[in-house]
Every structure is written in C-alpha cells, then in structure tokens.
Amino acid sequence: MADLSRLSLNTITVREQWSLAQCIEGCARHGIPAIGPWRDKLQEMGVAAAARQIRDAGLQVSGLCRGGMFHLPDAIADNRRAIDEAAAIGAPCLVMVCGGLPPGSKDLAGARRRVEDGLAEILPQARAAGVTIALEPLHPMTCADRSVLSTTAQALEMAERLGEGVGLALDVYHIWWDPDLAPSVRRAAGRIAAFHVCDWLVPTQDLVLDRGMIGDGVIDVPGIRALMEGAGYAGLIEVEIMSAQDWWRRDPDEVLRVVKARFAPMC
Amino acid sequence: MADLSRLSLNTITVREQWSLAQCIEGCARHGIPAIGPWRDKLQEMGVAAAARQIRDAGLQVSGLCRGGMFHLPDAIADNRRAIDEAAAIGAPCLVMVCGGLPPGSKDLAGARRRVEDGLAEILPQARAAGVTIALEPLHPMTCADRSVLSTTAQALEMAERLGEGVGLALDVYHIWWDPDLAPSVRRAAGRIAAFHVCDWLVPTQDLVLDRGMIGDGVIDVPGIRALMEGAGYAGLIEVEIMSAQDWWRRDPDEVLRVVKARFAPMC
Numbered sequence A, B: 001m002a003d004l005s006r007l008s009l010n011t012i013t014v015r016e017q018w019s020l021a022q023c024i025e026g027c028a029r030h031g032i033p034a035i036g037p038w039r040d041k042l043q044e045m046g047v048a049a050a051a052r053q054i055r056d057a058g059l060q061v062s063g064l065c066r067g068g069m070f071h072l073p074d075a076i077a078d079n080r081r082a083i084d085e086a087a088a089i090g091a092p093c094l095v096m097v098c099g100g101l102p103p104g105s106k107d108l109a110g111a112r113r114r115v116e117d118g119l120a121e122i123l124p125q126a127r128a129a130g131v132t133i134a135l136e137p138l139h140p141m142t143c144a145d146r147s148v149l150s151t152t153a154q155a156l157e158m159a160e161r162l163g164e165g166v167g168l169a170l171d172v173y174h175i176w177w178d179p180d181l182a183p184s185v186r187r188a189a190g191r192i193a194a195f196h197v198c199d200w201l202v203p204t205q206d207l208v209l210d211r212g213m214i215g216d217g218v219i220d221v222p223g224i225r226a227l228m229e230g231a232g233y234a235g236l237i238e239v240e241i242m243s244a245q246d247w248w249r250r251d252p253d254e255v256l257r258v259v260k261a262r263f264a265p266m267c
Helices: A020-030 A039-045 A047-056 A075-088 A108-129 A152-162 A181-187 A221-230 A252-266 B020-030 B039-045 B047-056 B075-088 B108-129 B152-162 B181-187 B221-230 B252-266
Strands: A007-010 A034-036 A064-068 A093-097 A132-135 A166-171 A192-197 A237-239 B007-010 B034-036 B064-068 B093-097 B132-135 B166-171 B192-197 B237-239
Touching: A007 A020, A007 A252, A020 A034, A020 A039, A020 A047, A020 A252, A039 A047, A039 A064, A039 A075, A047 A075, A064 A075, A075 A093, A075 A108, A093 A166, A093 A192, A108 A132, A108 A152, A132 A152, A132 A192, A152 A166, A152 A181, A181 A221, A192 A221, A221 A252, A237 A252, B007 B020, B007 B252, B020 B034, B020 B039, B020 B047, B020 B252, B039 B047, B039 B064, B039 B075, B047 B075, B064 B075, B075 B093, B075 B108, B093 B166, B093 B192, B108 B132, B108 B152, B132 B152, B132 B192, B152 B166, B152 B181, B181 B221, B192 B221, B221 B252, B237 B252
Parallel strands: A007 A034, A007 A237, A064 A093, A093 A132, A132 A166, A166 A192, A192 A237, B007 B034, B007 B237, B064 B093, B093 B132, B132 B166, B166 B192, B192 B237
Antiparallel strands: none
C-alpha cells in the first residue's frame, strides 16, 4: 500500500471544482491525511466552521496560503488577519508570497526592503500566535508582480536576519532551476517550514496558471525531496497545482486519485 | 543631439518585417552605427554578401546570435559553422544560448556538464578565429528548453573554468531580477562581451515572445547600465526585442525611431 502519510492537498489544486468543505470531505474520503487551504476559500466557508470540520475529519493542516504582498497598501492589516486565521485552523505556518514592485516602481532594492520591514512588523504577532512565517521564494518570472524574493538563498538570508519564528516554504516549481539549490537547501536546515510539489511543463503556456501534475514535467522531484530530507525536513508535502486549462477542468475525484498515484513513488 | 554611438540593432527586433539586407540599410538610414544579426537571416542573405553590405554601410557588428543549444544532436557541427559565420562578418563575439534539458531528461546537472563539455570542444576553433564565446545566462523560465545557464554568477564561473576567449553576454531581460546581480557583474569585470537591453512587461503574456520596448516595463535599465560601466564595459549596447504581438507588427521604421528615442536617455 502506498505511503501517503506525508501527503497534504493544497486546495488550489481543485480550486475551480470544490469549496473548502468539499476539499475537507474529499481528503477524508480519499485517505489524504492533511490539507493546506487558501484564504479565499477559508473566508468563504468561515474560519470557525472550517476549523471545526478539519478537526472533525481528523486532518492535519500543513499551512495556510497566503500572506505577504507587501507592495499593496493594506498589506500589514491583511497579514495580521492571516496570522489569526492560521492560528484558528491550527496551521503551523503562514506561507508568504512577499509581493512585487509597487505600481510604477522600478526600485527592486526598495521593494525588498519593504518586504523585510513588513515582515518585521507582523512578526511579533506571529510569534505570539505560534504561527511560523514561511517565506516562499517564487520563480524569478514572478519578480515584478508577485515576489521580489526569488531564490532559496535570498529568502534564507532574510529569514536569518528576521530571526526566530521565520522559516521557508520551498516549492519545487519555484526553485528547481537554481544552480545554487543544493547548497542553499543544506544551509536552510532547521528553517524549512513547508515543502510543495508539482511539475514544470514544457512548453509552459502561462506564467502562473500552467503548472503540471507531479511526473508530467521536467523537475527531478525525488532529487529535490532528497535534498529536503538531507536538510532534516520530515514534515508534510503539499501538492499544489495551479492549472487553469487542465487540472482545474477535470473531475476533482480524478484529480485526487492521480495526486495519490503520483505522490507515492515521487515524494 | 542624442548620443547613439553605442547603439546596436539586434535584427530580431524587426524579424517579421525586414530581411538582413533591409536591416543593414535601415540602420544606415537611421544613423544606427552597429548591428547584431541572427543566423537565420544571415544564412538567408548569404554570409559573404552580408559581410560586404555591412562593411560598405560602415556598420560595426556587436555580435552574432546565436550558438549553443548543446542539448540538440548536431550542436557541435552547428556551433562550428556559427563561429565561421561570426568571423566572416567581423562579429567580435558569438552569443551562446547554451541549451536546455535533452528530450525526456530531468538531469539538470548532466545538462550543465554537457554545455561545458560542448563549449570546451568548440573553443579552440573560436580562439583561432578571434571570436569570443559569449555565454548568455537566460532567465530561469527558459531553463527547461533553452538555457540551463540561469544566472550571471553561474555563467561567469563556467567562463572562468573555460578560460581565455570566453566572456558573457548580459541581457537586462534575463538578469534584472537577480538578488546577486550587482556583485556578480562586478566580478565579471573584463569578461563582459555583450550587453543587451529591452524591458520586462507587466503582465508578461508569453515566456519568449513578449518582451517590451526599453522604458515600457519595470527594469531599471539605467541602473543596470551603470553596473556594466562600473565593471568596465564600454562597448556597444544591443536593443533586442522579441515581441510577436506588438513590435513585430509595427512599421519597422517606426520601431527604429522609437528605439533611438528610448535608447538615448536610458542607455
């Protein structure tokens, strides 16, 4: 029997098909032991109701997606709400997509400072809530509009400067290409708070919404998983697939069956 | 009067509109002092005829695009032809898009070794011809299918291992996001063989063919130009814009007028 004990479903994988309540029920029915919700679906369901149903279904929570976006005007207040939501559903970490350049700006160094300042501002609340702030380096193709944190080493250095309560969320999609990946992950030992998997398709049709199912692309997922384990990460592994033209159009039970079939040998 | 003395037109900027002969004539007519041809157009025109017309027009050549693609079966023979072509038109460098993963492969480390082995194999011919091999780190979004060289530091380290006759071709489009850009460019002093400019559009609709005109995107072009100059680069600056939906559909004389207008204050 395939070992699914580390599998977590990131709910965006079936975003177009299922509500959060349906995701929770689906995970329980498919024997997927953990879930990683997105905030829009969580808010839609209601945080208290979601927390109760997740607990009643016996699911673990791998993390909450997502905080960050410090280039937007209301970022601090929104991140404070996100920390509360993460704590309410028992999420060990809040995954941070830290934000890009403010509208009209070309000041990349300034945007990076703004991210770090924003993180420092919300960090005391996160520490008090017991929610790890998990910095997710995003693929450099998202630098302008989503994340000025582009590499594992860069995110790690920021995490180290910020100190206790700050870790990394590492997604194979964002980091697989990095020539410094292996040494960076080794250096991140003790700081890895989340690990996400999917695959890079060739060709890739869209910079955000064309991720592939594990095994359908070119990423050496077992190799990167081994790097994570070498750095001591033994936690949950989230499958997170944003796929507007393919997986979001399929029967969600089929999606979960394929996730399970691909997860066991690859992850 | 705007200083265009360092401006070179990469011919792909008007690929859909003009032959190489028309590009040469257009540069001369617009007072653009240099040209960077692509090999398909060069071969279409004939290398000897192109060399003659470029010389007769009084144009400098900034480089030839492109060699590389070491993941393809006939790469070595094709790169040898490219070196001959570069020498024939007086190109000081052959820009190398080094290639991605071979079909079906997920072995990124192996692909990088294959690139370096291939470069080592053609390097004696390039040295003999007086053509600098200019390694171009490409944006990480092209890692799977175009270039396993993804950062300036990575390309520089490979250039240093290969030794004499190997430099870098740095394009703002590929390197602007890099958190290590400034120290990497400083370290590259003496190795920069080519500098290309365009811009990163928000949103970007296509991973290859949606580059922006200088000034229309988020890249701090003057800042990166200053980094290059700080590293001692005082050579030609190529404008290279692949834009299937916009600039390739415009009147080519308009394109060149806009290139000149944007180049002077930005580059």
